[in-house]
Amino acid sequence: MIAIIDYNTGNxxxxxxxxxxxxxxxxxxxxxxxxxxxxxxVLLPGVGEAGTAMNELRSRRLDTIIPTLTQPVLGxxxxxxxxxxxxxxxxxxxxxIFPTRIVRFQSLKVPHMGWNTLTSLRSPLLNDISEESYxxxxxxxxxxxxxxxxxxxxxxxPFSGALQKDNFFGTQFHPEKSGPVGxxxxxxxxxx
Amino acid sequence: xxxxxxxxxxxxKDGRTVKGVHFVGLRxxxxxxxLGSRYAAEGADELVxxxxxxxxxxxxxxxxxxxxxxxxxxxPFTVGGGISTMNDAERLLAAGAxxxxxxxxxxxxxxxxxxxxxxxxxxxxxxxxxxxxxxxGTWHCTTHGGRRLTEVELFAWAHEAxxxxxxxxxxxxxxxxxTLAGYPCDTYAALSDGLSIPIIASGGAGSIDHxxxxxxxxxxxxxxxxxxxxxxxxxxxxxxQELHNRQIPVRI
Numbered sequence: 001m002i003a004i005i006d007y008n009t010g011n012x013x014x015x016x017x018x019x020x021x022x023x024x025x026x027x028x029x030x031x032x033x034x035x036x037x038x039x040x041x042v043l044l045p046g047v048g049e050a051g052t053a054m055n056e057l058r059s060r061r062l063d064t065i066i067p068t069l070t071q072p073v074l075g076x077x078x079x080x081x082x083x084x085x086x087x088x089x090x091x092x093x094x095x096x097i098f099p100t101r102i103v104r105f106q107s108l109k110v111p112h113m114g115w116n117t118l119t120s121l122r123s124p125l126l127n128d129i130s131e132e133s134y135x136x137x138x139x140x141x142x143x144x145x146x147x148x149x150x151x152x153x154x155x156x157x158p159f160s161g162a163l164q165k166d167n168f169f170g171t172q173f174h175p176e177k178s179g180p181v182g183x184x185x186x187x188x189x190x191x192x
Numbered sequence: 193x194x195x196x197x198x199x200x201x202x203x204x205k206d207g208r209t210v211k212g213v214h215f216v217g218l219r220x221x222x223x224x225x226x227l228g229s230r231y232a233a234e235g236a237d238e239l240v241x242x243x244x245x246x247x248x249x250x251x252x253x254x255x256x257x258x259x260x261x262x263x264x265x266x267x268p269f270t271v272g273g274g275i276s277t278m279n280d281a282e283r284l285l286a287a288g289a290x291x292x293x294x295x296x297x298x299x300x301x302x303x304x305x306x307x308x309x310x311x312x313x314x315x316x317x318x319x320x321x322x323x324x325x326x327x328x329g330t331w332h333c334t335t336h337g338g339r340r341l342t343e344v345e346l347f348a349w350a351h352e353a354x355x356x357x358x359x360x361x362x363x364x365x366x367x368x369x370x371t372l373a374g375y376p377c378d379t380y381a382a383l384s385d386g387l388s389i390p391i392i393a394s395g396g397a398g399s400i401d402h403x404x405x406x407x408x409x410x411x412x413x414x415x416x417x418x419x420x421x422x423x424x425x426x427x428x429x430x431x432x433q434e435l436h437n438r439q440i441p442v443r444i
Contacts, residue, residue: 010312013288017263047313111315111359113390114413115195115237115443134195134443136268138315138359155194177268177290179232 002027002190003039005066007056009046009078018176022183024190031060041072041190044079045176050102050141051090053078067095072192073168074125077139080163080170089141098163098170100146107156111140116153116161116173123150123164127188133181135161135173143172167192195443196407196435197237197414198428199392200421202227204273205244207253224257225264231421232267234428237443239265240293240416243273255287262288270318276300281308285316293362295320296335299344302352309357317360318392319353321346324366331379338366346379347386354387361387362416364395372398380410392416400426400434407440 002019004012006029019027028035036042044066046053057063066073066083075083082094087102094102105112115134118126137153143160145152153161153172163170169189175182203210208222228239241261243254251274258271271284272293281292298305298319308317322338323331323346331346350361363383365376375396384391390413393406397420406412420426432442 010285011290013286014262014290017288018266020263021266047315049313109388109390109413111389112194113315113360114197117193138268174268177266179266183266 001035001039002041002043003036004029004043004045005036005062005079006031007046007053007060007062009048009053009056011047012045014174015043015045015076015176018183018186022187022190024186031062033061033065036062036065037069039071041074041192042066042069043074043076044082045076046078046082047138048078049089050078050081050087050094051092054082054087054092054094057082057095063095067097070167072189074189075168075170076176077172077174080172081141081143083163083168083170084143087141097168098143098146098148098160098165100144100148100160100163102141102143104141105156111138112142112155113138116155118151118153118161118173120152121150123162123169124192125162125164125169125185125188126151128184129181129188135171135175135178135181135185137173139172143170193441195237195441196412197392198235198432198435198442199238199240199414199416200231200236200428201240201242201394201416201418203242203244203418204254204257206247206250207257210244225260228261228265228269231428232265235432235443236267236428237414238267239269241269241271242293243271245273255283258284258287258289272318272320276304278307278311281312281316285312291316291318291359293318293320295322298353299333299335299342299349302356305353305356305358309359314357314359314389317358318362319350319358319360320362320364321350321353322364322366322369334366338369347383350383350387354389358389360390360392360413362392362394366395369395371396374398374402375406375410375412377405377410380406380412384411384413390414400431403431404435404438404440407435
């Protein structure tokens with residue numbers, strides 16, 4: 001069973017649709033700690049404002065559950081940002097799984113919106129993904145590079161397109177909207 | 193490097209695409225899902241579906257269509273046409289749309305932009321502007337497909353839309369739309385330089401040169417293309433390859 005964490009953040013529907021397209025059955029939208037712990041894989045998607053999203057996690061006590069999970073966990077967009085140390089957006093303390101900060105783009109147009117490339121790939125999450133593959137981004141804040149960076153993207157500055165620490169994975173881009181490349185990444189995650 | 197986006201635009205009436213595309217092997221050229229899937233597979237970076245239904249039943253059918261599109265298509269898509277209330281937007285978001293495009297309703301009530309952005313985020317809100325030049329050379333916004341000229345000046349309106357939380361501006365010159373003679377690149381460049389959000393160019397392209405020009409001289413971030421694709425004048429792979437050959441960053 002795949003648990004998609006439900007914490008009142010938008011756009012979860014598109015993640016469910018993407019999992020359907022790659023034939024992943026048995027997805028459950030839940031905020032129940034027991035269900036999340038029993039899942040084979042856990043997804044933390046989301047769009048929105050970091051401070052608000054973190055409060056939604058805290059109000060469901062998910063901030064204490066998520067860092068203790070031992071199965072593969074995948075954050076997407078805001079979900080990934082919440083797995084970092086802090087976010088400049090709303091001056092938010094996050095879960096502290098990935099040792100990096102979330103900061104705002106200072107140059108170029110904001111939001112960073114559209115298709116950009118992944119380079120310096122290193123993770124089983126990115127198996128069979130070529131260097132310079134394009135993925136779809138929509139965001140104004142980004143994770144800085146760190147030891148856990150498994151893919152770089154450049155937008156005025158280089159930043160973490162994807163991160164991994166042990167069983168925790170995160171993409172700043174949207175695999176559910178990234179065509180065949182995104183679908184391959186989701187399949188890779190589900191085969192972990 | 194962030195690529196320039198190529199975005200096919202499909203007009204939908206009563207749940208069916210209006211302009212047929214002569215793809216070999218399409219079972220149903222009027223099926224908006226099949227057509228969108230085909231464009232996505234050919235390398236479209238996003239899709240825009242415009243509902244041109246005039247009736248309540250047509251709009252209801254469109255919502256059901258959006259649900260099918262969201263299930264089938266693996267790239268982002270925007271929906272537009274007749275969106276004038278929070279309920280309209282919420283219904284389409286719930287059906288799976290990634291963005292909504294608003295036009296006349298925003299001009300009639302600019303606070304609508306702010307309300308959408310606050311509730312759903314700026315990434316959800318595309319403000320479409322149809323403008324034409326007036327006798328004294330300034331650009332003014334129009335409504336009703338260009339038929340009604342307003343007092344609102346283009347640059348002031350685009351700036352206000354950004355300040356109210358629009359995530360992108362989709363600008364169509366009604367002087368150029370349908371002419372196949374190219375875009376007003378100077379105007380696009382001034383818009384792009386004056387704003388901090390992405391600009392989508394629409395209306396006027398008749399050739400690859402025109403599209404290349406608006407993405408370089410015009411500094412547009414994306415090009416929305418309808419009839420050139422639907423009429424088979426250009427294909428997405430050939431357009432993108434040619435843009436790539438000219439050192440314009442595109443996803444191939």
